[in-house]
Amino acid sequence: IAFCFPLHLTNILQTLDVIVFSHxxxxxxxxxxxxxxxxxxxxxxxxxxLLLAEAQLKVFMEAIIKSTFTYTCILPLN
Structure with missing residues (x-):
């Protein structure tokens, strides 16, 4: 699904990417x-x-993803 974001929003969203993938x-x-x-x-x-899947299980957890949104001050609507 393609999303259209307002201009100059990608630099804010990049923080999400950097934080999650640094973990x-x-x-x-x-x-x-x-x-x-x-x-x-x-x-x-x-x-x-197998090792990549093990790392994914440790990182892509709800708590880490939510804390990343909180850190960037982006709060989901739901």
Whole structure:
């Protein structure tokens, strides 16, 4: 679904992107460090997707997303 935003709004919305994905990067890095330090497996395409999914479960939670909106002072209508 395409949305039309008012002019000069993308710089405000970019903060949402930066905050959420900085958490995503942090959690993915932590997962990789743990896996390589303790499990010592070969890194394959399958393990890449499994670890990526694990990071997504930790980051894309309702609490993190809501706090990001609060931080940027953008409050959803519902």
């Amino acid at each position: 995503y990067k942090k959690f993915y890095s932590q997962i990789l460090k743990y896996e390589f330090q303790y499990r010592r497996f070969g890194f394959t395409k399958k393990t890449f997707w």
